[in-house]
Amino acid sequence: MDISYFIELLINGALTGLMYSMVALGIVLIYKSAGVPNLAQGAMVMISAYLIWMFSSLVGLPIYVAIAVAVVGMFLFGLVAERLLLRKMVGQPIIMIVMLTLGLEIFLRGVGPGFLGAAPKQFDLGINMMPIIIGDVFINREYLVGGIVACILIALSLLFFRTRLGTKLRAVSDDHVSSWSVGISVEKAIGISWGMGGIAAVAAGALWGSVQGVDWTLSMLLFPAVAVVILGGLDSIYGVLVAGLIVGILGSVIPGYVDPLVGGGTRDVVTSLIILLTIIFRPHGMFGREDIERV
Numbered sequence: 001m002d003i004s005y006f007i008e009l010l011i012n013g014a015l016t017g018l019m020y021s022m023v024a025l026g027i028v029l030i031y032k033s034a035g036v037p038n039l040a041q042g043a044m045v046m047i048s049a050y051l052i053w054m055f056s057s058l059v060g061l062p063i064y065v066a067i068a069v070a071v072v073g074m075f076l077f078g079l080v081a082e083r084l085l086l087r088k089m090v091g092q093p094i095i096m097i098v099m100l101t102l103g104l105e106i107f108l109r110g111v112g113p114g115f116l117g118a119a120p121k122q123f124d125l126g127i128n129m130m131p132i133i134i135g136d137v138f139i140n141r142e143y144l145v146g147g148i149v150a151c152i153l154i155a156l157s158l159l160f161f162r163t164r165l166g167t168k169l170r171a172v173s174d175d176h177v178s179s180w181s182v183g184i185s186v187e188k189a190i191g192i193s194w195g196m197g198g199i200a201a202v203a204a205g206a207l208w209g210s211v212q213g214v215d216w217t218l219s220m221l222l223f224p225a226v227a228v229v230i231l232g233g234l235d236s237i238y239g240v241l242v243a244g245l246i247v248g249i250l251g252s253v254i255p256g257y258v259d260p261l262v263g264g265g266t267r268d269v270v271t272s273l274i275i276l277l278t279i280i281f282r283p284h285g286m287f288g289r290e291d292i293e294r295v
Helices: 003-034 041-058 063-084 094-116 141-160 164-174 176-181 186-212 216-232 237-262 266-281
Strands: 132-134 137-139
Touching: 003 041, 003 137, 003 141, 003 164, 003 186, 003 216, 003 237, 041 063, 041 094, 041 186, 041 216, 063 186, 094 216, 137 141, 141 186, 141 237, 164 176, 164 186, 176 186, 186 216, 216 237, 216 266, 237 266
Parallel strands: none
Antiparallel strands: 132 137
16 A cells, blocks of 8 residues: 555545535534524535625635625625524424525525526635645645634634623523523524624635635535534534544545545545434434433
8 A cells, every 4th residue: 555645645635624624613603503503504605605706806806805805794694594584483393494594505506606607716815736745745735724724713613602602602502492581682692603604604615615616516515514513513613623534534535545446436425424324323423412302
């Protein structure tokens, strides 16, 4: 076995997994703050990338100003989504809220390319495209930057939930009625949580859009992100980090050796198996909270 090839797959897989974690972080932030499983996060990443491209290429803003404007836009999108959609679902079964977010995912998947064009678009974050070469190992520089940004966002999220506002959001996630009874604005808390999910989507959209271009396929990042969330635990920020590394490494190393033998396509199989096996053997994930209800 070529050890350099294995190390290259391992490192780039880990960095790719951390970039998956940026998408998954938005799902966890919303669930941890509002108790809502958000299946629209993939499309939110796609819309974020479209906004960055629009503000940088069509409006002519510097790329990092365009990212800042997209952050504001996606935070406002989260507030609007809560006001117009989620507030009407208060008291409904959780499966109806999940279906609502899935419907929003499908709707956004069509709206972005429909208004701004389906052809792939590009923007440049100014990251050097040349790989970092250590011996015979090639490390993708964009993935390295993405992994660093993901770690920073995860650390900031952990710090946020230690603040007064973060504590209120966790209380809302645990029990809406009890939160109302102590004077916490549940509607505002849910809106803020969706706004934070929007901010995470912008970070993921900026980096993934730079790596693979901007088109509807960015929304497909929901698939590996769901694997990360299920493996790590739906309410665990630590789980996002660890599970992202695992999903990324397995999704790189296994296809790296099996794809040449079977003709490709094993990355999605590996991701699917992670989801299925986790649900069967550890439904709450590695770090998720296991809720036991007495009947």
